[in-house]
Amino acid sequence: MxxxxxxxxxxxxxxxxxxxxxxxxxxxxxxxxxxxxxxxxxxxxxxxxxxxxxxxxxxxxxxxxxxxxEKEAVVTASCSDWQTFAKACYHMGNRHVPMAIGERWLRFQPDHVLQNMVEVLGLTCRAHQAEFTPENGAYHSSHGGAGGHSHHHEHDDHGHSHSGHHH
Structure with missing residues (x-):
């Protein structure tokens, strides 16, 4: 192994x-x-x-x-204006569900209650297969940033090289 x-x-x-x-x-x-x-x-x-x-x-x-x-079942909800998008993010955030966020789109795991809620708020939903990488939580992120985009990584900082030792 x-x-x-x-x-x-x-x-x-x-x-x-x-x-x-x-x-x-x-x-x-x-x-x-x-x-x-x-x-x-x-x-x-x-x-x-x-x-x-x-x-x-x-x-x-x-x-x-x-x-x-891996591509997996997701729902991507989108809209054309920022105020509608902000309201949807606020209401989704209150439910503490894992969610990926882009420019006027958000993605979550299939849930008809959440899908109905964002549709009522004015977003258009599409169920499909896609990569799912939700935002890291601001309070328990190991990356330190509170407003982070989901691709913040620290550099390899655990103090040793992997090139020199072969077991």
């Missing part, structure tokens, strides 16, 4: 394989998955640190894998 012990946003070198993961797994610290070529991969990462599409995973033995966000 390959043991993933670190992650980074940038890496220049050979990538052994991709690991396609849904949001439910990308938010866990300890789990097992198969890579695209069926390698057994164990994850031993900091809890609460969500993996993003394109992140690099560093294994104990110096190999590097790359995260691919």
């Amino acid at each position: 390959l043991k993933v012990v670190g992650r980074s946003e940038h890496y220049h070198g050979a990538v052994l394989d991709n690991v396609v993961l849904p949001y439910a797994l990308r938010q866990k610290g300890r789990f097992r998955a198969l890579s695209q070529s069926n390698l057994d991969v164990g994850f031993f990462l900091t809890r609460g640190d969500v993996l993003h599409d394109g992140d690099f995973l560093h294994t104990e033995c110096g190999q590097v894998l790359q995260v691919v966000a």
Whole structure:
């Protein structure tokens, strides 16, 4: 089993394989998955640190894998004006549901109550398959920023290089 012990946003070198993961797994610290070529991969990462599409995973033995966000069932709600969008974000935020936010669009996991609410507020909803990477919570984000866009990552800061030691 390959043991993933670190992650980074940038890496220049050979990538052994991709690991396609849904949001439910990308938010866990300890789990097992198969890579695209069926390698057994164990994850031993900091809890609460969500993996993003394109992140690099560093294994104990110096190999590097790359995260691919699995396409999954989502609802994307959009509108043409900022006030309607702001109201929808406010009401969704009050429900504390995981939500990805873009420019006048928001995305959430399928839920007919939430979909009905944003439609009543004036947004148009589309159910489809897409990557789901919700915003990090402002109070429990390991990235420190309170207003963060979902792709803020710290650089590889756990104090050692992965290039020199092979187990």
